[in-house]
Amino acid sequence: MSEVKSKRGPARAEKPSFLQKVLSFFKNLPANIARPFKNTWRELRKVTWPTRQNLINSTLLVLAFMVFMGVVIGLLDMGSTEVVKLLSGWAG
Numbered sequence: 001m002s003e004v005k006s007k008r009g010p011a012r013a014e015k016p017s018f019l020q021k022v023l024s025f026f027k028n029l030p031a032n033i034a035r036p037f038k039n040t041w042r043e044l045r046k047v048t049w050p051t052r053q054n055l056i057n058s059t060l061l062v063l064a065f066m067v068f069m070g071v072v073i074g075l076l077d078m079g080s081t082e083v084v085k086l087l088s089g090w091a092g
Helices: 018-046 052-091
Strands: none
Touching: none
């Protein structure tokens, strides 16, 4: 004899009530708060940190570039100031 399959789909679980949802939220709250910190810690363990000498070299390179750009911007500022003075002198 063959088994007769039920025409109804699989039995559905009842939807949780509002109170059950609220209780579940507060029950899972500590884990939900801790999860991003745990993930961040796992990612930081994967990082290849630079050596001390590499860090010093990179820092000095950035500082030298900042000084260079400061000089360039300062010169551009002085030049544009002189151009404006020249133009305002002509205007009268």
